[in-house]
Amino acid sequence: DVKVTQSSRYLVKRTGEKVFLECVQDMDHENMFWYRQDPGLGLRLIYFSYDVKMKEKGDIPEGYSVSREKKERFSLILESASTNQTSMYLCASRHNTEAFFGQGTRLTVV
Amino acid sequence: TQLLEQSPQFLSIQEGENLTVYCNSSSVFSSLQWYRQEPGEGPVLLVTVVTGGEVKKLKRLTFQFGDARKDSSLHITAAQPGDTGLYLCAGDGGATNKLIFGTGTLLAVQP
Numbered sequence: 001d002v003k004v005t006q007s008s009r010y011l012v013k014r015t016g017e018k019v020f021l022e023c024v025q026d027m028d029h030e031n032m033f034w035y036r037q038d039p040g041l042g043l044r045l046i047y048f049s050y051d052v053k054m055k056e057k058g059d060i061p062e063g064y065s066v067s068r069e070k071k072e073r074f075s076l077i078l079e080s081a082s083t084n085q086t087s088m089y090l091c092a093s094r095h096n097t098e099a100f101f102g103q104g105t106r107l108t109v110v
Numbered sequence: 111t112q113l114l115e116q117s118p119q120f121l122s123i124q125e126g127e128n129l130t131v132y133c134n135s136s137s138v139f140s141s142l143q144w145y146r147q148e149p150g151e152g153p154v155l156l157v158t159v160v161t162g163g164e165v166k167k168l169k170r171l172t173f174q175f176g177d178a179r180k181d182s183s184l185h186i187t188a189a190q191p192g193d194t195g196l197y198l199c200a201g202d203g204g205a206t207n208k209l210i211f212g213t214g215t216l217l218a219v220q221p
Contacts, residue, residue, distance in 0.1 A: 004152070031207050040119060042198060043153075043211035050207050058208070090152055092209075097141055097160075097202060099209055101152025 002027045006091050006102035013109050019078040021105050023091030031094040032074040033058075034066065036087040037104070043090060049074055081109045113137070114201055114212035122218045123189055131184045131215045133199035140202045142175055142182045143209075147196040189219045 007022035025032065031050050035043040035058075045058030047066040055066050063085060067075045074093075078085055086109045092099040117132045133142070141160040145153035157166050159175035159182065166173045170193075172185040182199055199212040 033209065035211070040213065042114075042116070042213040043200075045208060045210065048208060056208075059210075092152070094207070094209065097143065097158045098155045099143075099145075099153075099200070101154070103150065103152055 002100040004102040021076040025093035029093035116212040
C-alpha cells in the first residue's frame with residue numbers, strides 16, 4: 001500500500017514563527033502536492049512538485065514556500081505564520097491519475 | 111484559474127433515500143475523479159472518469175462524466191449511514207499535472 005506520512009497531526013504556532021510541515025511518501029512518485037482545506041472551500045492547491053528541486057505555484061501560494069531536495073520528501077514552509085494560515089494542510093503524492101493523501105496536519109496559529 | 115463548484119454544499123438525509131451530488135466547471139478536464147473523506151483522514155479515491163458521457167458504477171454509487179467533460183455527477187441509491195462523509199470531485203489539469211478539487215459536499219445519512 002502507498003503510504004503518505006505527514007510529520008504532525010496537530011500543531012500550534014505563534015504569529016510570526018517559521019513553520020515547517022513535512023511530508024514523506026514511500027512509492028517513488030514524481031508528483032507531490034500541498035493543499036489547504038477550509039470549510040466550504042474544498043481543497044485549494046498551494047504548491048506542487050513534479051520532480052526533485054522542481055516546483056510550481058498552485059492557486060494560493062502567497063505566504064508559503066516549498067522544498068523538495070529528495071524525491072520522497074516534500075516540505076511546506078510558512079515563512080512568518082499568520083492567523084489566516086490556521087487550517088488543515090494535506091499532502092498528496094500522485095501516480096497516473098490517483099492521488100494518495102496523508103492524514104493531514106491541523107495547524108493553529110495564535 | 112480552473113474552478114470546480116459542487117452542489118449541494120450540505121446534505122442530510124434518512125437511510126434508504128437516494129441523492130445526487132453535482133460537480134460543475136466552465137473548464138474542460140481530461141479526467142475527473144471523485145474522492146470521499148472521513149473525519150480525521152485524507153481523501154480516498156472512489157473513481158476516475160475519462161471519457162465524455164462515461165458512466166461508472168461502484169455498488170450503490172453511480173458516477174457520470176458530462177459529454178463536454180466539464181461536469182460530473184454522483185448518484186447514491188438507498189444511502190446508508192456508512193456513506194456519511196465529505197465528497198470531493200477533482201479535475202485533472204492535464205499537461206500541468208495539477209489536480210484541482212471542488213468545494214465539497216458534506217453528506218450525513220441518518221439511521
